[in-house]
Amino acid sequence: MQLLYYIFLTGLGFVMVYPLVWLLFASFKSNSEIFGSIHLLPKEYVWDSFRKGWEGSGQYTFGTFFLNTFILVIPTVVFTVASSLLVAYGFARFTFPLKKLFFALMISTLFLPAAVTVIPRFMLFGQFGWLNSYYPFIVPALCGGGPFFIFLLIQFLRGLPKELDESAKMDGGHSFTILIRILLPLSKAALFSAGIFQFIWTWNDFFGQLIYINSIKKFTISLALRMSLDVAASVEWNRVLAMSLAAMIPSVLLYFFAQKYFVEGIATTGLKG
Structure with a gap:
């Protein structure tokens, strides 16, 4: 029975890994x-698919698009995690009027299809003069993060004993001190999980970036890969696949380096509360 179990897991692993292996070798093939x-x-x-793919076919190389993506992703991740923690801290540790109503409204936004808000957000950001910039991604991250991350962090903070807060208050600590010096270090795993999720989602986002960014010099990796299919009459697929493989590297490396915190954060936020 155990042998069948290992055979099943091996076959499942092969099915999951094979597309990546094919992508790697296909980047060295001709059309x-x-x-x-x-x-x-x-x-x-x-052998020159990676070099020519990196050079691109226009005035900008993929180095520019990688840099643009990091300029967009890093502030979005940092502000999402920070603002989500602040909101979660308020819900998990404080009592205020209409708390349950606000929490229900926050959770209800999880069931709102993203397509419903595309036009209102586009019109609003257009009035602010934010189109063709990274503000439509960074500013909302600064103003509350996202309900999914807030919910995860609420679940985690509820699992931490409130006696820690009471002890800090007896020593003269205020609410911000409790958050920064006590709860923040204990929430490292949950914060890593939220950061990894947000990094991957923002890095791989195509639809949102397609709507708000229209200048080539501000294109991210996702838009650049799509553009590479349009600028040439004949698409060199090995170059596209090579750059697709290169675009996966930051997310894969991040997951492997932070895997311990990611697994721990998912376990604790899912079971506590």
Whole structure:
């Protein structure tokens, strides 16, 4: 029985990993071999796909698009985690009028389809003069983060004993001191989980960036990959696949380096409360 279990897990792992392995080897194939052969390994390796893909076909290289993506993602992640923690702290540790109503309204936004808010947000940001900039992503992250992350952090903070707060108050600590010096270090795993989620979602976002960004010099990786399919009459798929593989590297590295905190954060936020 245990042998069947290992065979099943091995087969499942192979199914999950094979697309990535195919992506790697396909980036070294020519167009004719990508579409005309089912073999995993190339018959003839095209060694310059990564170099030419990085150089791009216009005045901007993919280095510019990677830098733009980091400029967009890093503030969004930091502000999302910070603002979500502040809101979660208020819900988890304080009592105020209409608290349950506000919490219900916050949770209800999780069931609101994102497409419903596209036009109102576009019109609002247009009036603010934020179109073709990163403000539509960074400013909302600063003003409350997101209900999903707030809910996760509320669940985690509710699992921390309130005696910690009371002890700090007896020593003269105020609410902000309790949050920064006591709850923040204890919430490291949950904060890492929220940060990883937000990083991956923002890094891989295409639809939102397509709506708000229209200048090539501000394009992110997702938009640049889509643009590479339009600017040339004949698409060199090995270059597109090579840059797609390169675009995955930051998310994969982040997950592996923070895997311990990610797993711990998911476990604690899901079981506590």
